[in-house]
Amino acid sequence: MRIDAISIFPEYLAALDLSLIGKARTAGLVHLEVHDLREFTHDRHRTVDDSPTGGGAGMVMKPEPWGEALDAVLSRGAVEGAGEPMLIVPSPSGERFTQAMAHQLAERSWLVFACGRYEGIDERVMVDAESRIPVRRVSLGDYVLNGGEVAVLAIVEAVARLVPGVVGNADSLVEESHEGGLLEYPVYTKPPAWRELAVPEVLLSGHHGRIERWRRDERLRRTAQRRPDLIQELDVDGLDRADIATLAAAGWHVVENGATSGGASPPRFLAGPASVAD
Numbered sequence: 001m002r003i004d005a006i007s008i009f010p011e012y013l014a015a016l017d018l019s020l021i022g023k024a025r026t027a028g029l030v031h032l033e034v035h036d037l038r039e040f041t042h043d044r045h046r047t048v049d050d051s052p053t054g055g056g057a058g059m060v061m062k063p064e065p066w067g068e069a070l071d072a073v074l075s076r077g078a079v080e081g082a083g084e085p086m087l088i089v090p091s092p093s094g095e096r097f098t099q100a101m102a103h104q105l106a107e108r109s110w111l112v113f114a115c116g117r118y119e120g121i122d123e124r125v126m127v128d129a130e131s132r133i134p135v136r137r138v139s140l141g142d143y144v145l146n147g148g149e150v151a152v153l154a155i156v157e158a159v160a161r162l163v164p165g166v167v168g169n170a171d172s173l174v175e176e177s178h179e180g181g182l183l184e185y186p187v188y189t190k191p192p193a194w195r196e197l198a199v200p201e202v203l204l205s206g207h208h209g210r211i212e213r214w215r216r217d218e219r220l221r222r223t224a225q226r227r228p229d230l231i232q233e234l235d236v237d238g239l240d241r242a243d244i245a246t247l248a249a250a251g252w253h254v255v256e257n258g259a260t261s262g263g264a265s266p267p268r269f270l271a272g273p274a275s276v277a278d
């Protein structure tokens, strides 16, 4: 996978040299290039921002440096055979970044990130890019950061670890939080007792089936308690009897929606406590 990131703070992205992503780069699994937006300015002050047209607080990133930077990055990647690019613009007004989106992005051969600062990038930059390549505005969550760099660190880490070969043991990707719409089960290691706290007995039993069931139940219980929104989104048809019993103990029950059409079985969904205390 090729990744280009354009920013006025390229040093911010130096953390991508470290740890697993750094290793993936060394191993040639991820090719990452960081570009300084100011290299695409032509005035003495290397200006990248200006006041908002129509008035208002703050500053807006000018379209000219962005247009030039994207043209240069896109034509270079094309010459180097990077494949089909997708532009990702981190923004608090974008669609929410999720594990499902991380999987979608991990399928792409080339991602280009545009890190906005101030009040954002002149909208015409994205409109112009959209006339040539797919563009996604992506939000890390419902809060405002000072710029897109932290979002790029998070998105690149979440995506690159899904690229085959980046995480040594692919099994560890299967049961982690947000895979299958559930949070991860609690994990333990040695010693079996620590500060008078014991590891759950079942994990020492060596009984594979019981351990699997316990872990699944913990995922369901944790998710019900901490993220009821995720329980509401579960596909009831993907749950077994034990799942349904565990959810019932946590206050969630399968409800059949009476309205049927054409002999189809009625839609089923999970209904639970209106609000769940942690």
Ligand code: ADE
Residues within 6 Å of the ligand: 090, 091, 092, 138, 139, 140, 141, 142, 143, 144, 145, 146, 147, 148, 151
């Ligand atoms: N830039 C500023 N706030 C952001 C957020 N919440 N997500 C992504 N990019 C951002």
